[in-house]
Amino acid sequence: MxxxxxxxxxxxxxxxxxxxxxxxxxxxxxxxxxxxxxxxxxxxxxxxxxxxxxxxxxxxxxxxxxxxxxxxxxxxxxxxxxxxxxxxxxxxxxxxxxxxxxxxxxxxxxxxxxxxxxxxxxxxxxxxxxxxxxxxxxxxxxxxxxxxxxxxxxxxxxxxxxxxxxxxxxxxxDDIRPVLWRKLAINAALNPLGALARRSNGEVASDPDLAPLARRAAEEAAAVAAAEGIVLDDPWAAVEAAARATAANRNSMLQDLDAGRPTEIDAIAGALVRCAHARAIPVPLTETLLHLVRARERA
Ligand SMILES: NC(=O)C1=CN([C@@H]2O[C@H](COP(=O)(O)OP(=O)(O)OC[C@H]3O[C@@H](n4cnc5c(N)ncnc54)[C@H](OP(=O)(O)O)[C@@H]3O)[C@@H](O)[C@H]2O)C=CC1
Ligand SMILES: CC(C)(CO)C(=O)C(=O)O
Known part of the structure; x- marks a missing residue:
């Protein structure tokens, strides 16, 4: 080919x-x-x-x-x-x-x-x-x-x-959307928090301050997915599994910020917020993370 x-x-x-x-x-x-x-x-x-x-x-x-x-x-x-x-x-x-x-x-x-x-x-x-x-x-x-x-x-x-x-x-x-949304929920939960707190994926999913926030971000993503007709069963389990599999990784958003490169925050939290607004679903944590990472990109 x-x-x-x-x-x-x-x-x-x-x-x-x-x-x-x-x-x-x-x-x-x-x-x-x-x-x-x-x-x-x-x-x-x-x-x-x-x-x-x-x-x-x-x-x-x-x-x-x-x-x-x-x-x-x-x-x-x-x-x-x-x-x-x-x-x-x-x-x-x-x-x-x-x-x-x-x-x-x-x-x-x-x-x-x-x-x-x-x-x-x-x-x-x-x-x-x-x-x-x-x-x-x-x-x-x-x-x-x-x-x-x-x-x-x-x-x-x-x-x-x-x-x-x-x-x-x-x-x-045949239907790629559940695959994309599952990855989106994982990225929405791990990437902004890991990037802002400068912690590895394993730490985000186990830290007593970060893990509850990551869980809430995953639940917000799942709520928006549900409104789009996509069922994400147990989004927190998916996040925990991804964090376990990549426990030592500094996520890509953290690596991008450290290198002074733009991040994919708009493709992750930004995309979620746009879908959430269109369907009148509140995603306050995801919105907050979107603004914080954008501000950090400009710092
Ligand atoms: N790395 C990973 O482990 C994983 C990555 N992904 C996804 O894969 C995608 C790529 O990630 P990754 O490879 O890590 O990112 P990198 O930043 O390593 O690579 C992106 C490359 O795209 C190049 N590029 C930018 N604009 C253009 C253009 N107009 N034409 C041709 N090339 C261009 C960049 O070049 P330049 O340096 O010159 O800007 C850079 O070399 C992302 O969406 C990421 O989320 C998904 C899963 C795992
Ligand atoms: C799954 C995860 C969080 C692995 O690091 C990732 O996709 C990323 O870093 O962008």
């Missing part, structure tokens, strides 16, 4: 390195110097027992994605429109544009940027930590789920099969 990876950060390079073993992969990056570095040195997969170099083609010119059958979008949620809009007129009509982003707005953002493309939202629990340009440490095996689209080839099942065969287990499902 001719696969394009949009975004050469932690998760993009993880998928690119895995898929490049069996497929024709092009990574679209934002900065020409990163494209040059990847072309020269390859992707460096950093593991405890050493560094593995994986070769693949990288470019900063969107034209490099012409002729791709499928894209996996791995930019931060706030960069979807900027990353995809230049691809209009470049992608072939049959191309499948899938995502592994956090948040629930990928389909709408991608559809606005590429009105004629086949869009498949998705989500992953695969972990990856950026170790500098072109270098990534795979951090914990997870699973990836794509929205099913079998209207043309390649289908989402075929893309998921390609990921699985390359060591990144993936499936396609």
């Amino acid at each position: 001719k696969i394009g990876i949009v975004g050469g950060g932690a998760i993009g390079l993880t998928f690119a390195a895995a898929l490049a073993r069996a497929h024709d992969v092009v990574v679209l990056v934002r900065r020409p110097e990163l494209a040059a570095l990847l072309a020269r040195d390859g992707i460096a997969l950093v593991r405890d027992d050493g560094v593995e170099i994986v070769r693949c083609f990288a470019a900063s010119d969107p034209a490099a994605l012409g002729g791709r059958d499928a894209l996996i979008v791995a930019v931060k949620a706030y960069a979807t429109s900027a990353a995809l809009a230049p691809l209009a007129g470049i992608l072939p009509p049959h191309a499948l544009v899938a995502s592994v982003q956090n948040g629930i707005d990928f389909a709408a953002d991608a559809r606005a940027a590429l009105p004629h493309a086949r869009i498949a939202a998705g989500s992953t629990t695969q972990g990856a930590i950026g170790m500098g340009p072109g270098r990534v440490r795979p951090a914990g095996a997870g699973t990836t789920v794509f929205a099913r689209d079998d209207a043309a080839a390649p289908s989402s099942d075929a893309l998921a099969g390609a990921c699985t065969a390359c060591g990144l287990p993936a499936t396609a499902v």
